[in-house]
Amino acid sequence: MGKIISVINQKGGVGKTTTAVNLAASLSALEKKVLLIDMDPQGNATSMSSIKEENFNTIYDMMADPKIQAVYQTKMPFLKVIPCNADLTSAEIELLDAENREFVLKETLDRLKDKFDFIIIDSPPALNILSVNNMVASDGIIIPIQCEYFALEGLSRIIQTMKSIKNINPDIEIYGILLTMYDKRVKLTYEVENDVREHFGDLVFQTVIPRNVKLSESPSFGMPIILYDVSSIGAKKYLELAEEFLSKTE
């Protein structure tokens, strides 16, 4: 059975999409069968997956109609993707009236789960009904954070939300907290890192993702970092993260 992982943080721009796409690509490079799902109406993970089809179906279509297929092959043999577009914003509103509104994604993924080793979901920068669906469908979450003031406050909000999700998905766990855009030259980086490691111990990945210009360039080429520049430090670190993740979960 595949493990389902949501990459989640209500704060914008902390590296959720970069992490979802590059962890998915790195796991697939290690020959794990991976499905990446874009659950953010901004569609950034979709753009980074450069699917060939122009009029693709989306996760929104699949959630609305079980007969619709929206699983697409990427350039990496072991990586498939379910894209989205701005239509997913409508789902946010429509779901509010649905009877089983927290379970719609879970029901969709139950039909796919046994075809993959890992399903990785990119989340919007909000704790809304879409992120709730992501967490209800997931076995665990990965929380990327930037080493800045209020990072800890943000973290405790997500963890609080996750605890309330346990009422309907009791087994959900934290797979790890990931320090992103890590910059050794900034003193605050060390302070925040120390605080986070002190509070959360083993829940924090040993691997940290440094600020790397190649990581910020790769989206405009519609590629994960290992296709864009495999020798970059960003590519190396996301591969390292995939290995650490596997050693923690397998």
Ligand code: ATP
């Ligand atoms: P949103 O909340 O808007 O969905 P996000 O949390 O998904 O944002 P990303 O889109 O992954 O964040 O990253 C924000 C910006 O920072 C992007 O332009 C991305 O390319 C860049 N970025 C992410 N990680 C790194 C990194 N390690 N080094 C340099 N740039 C990075």
Ligand code: MG
């Ligand atoms: Mg994003």
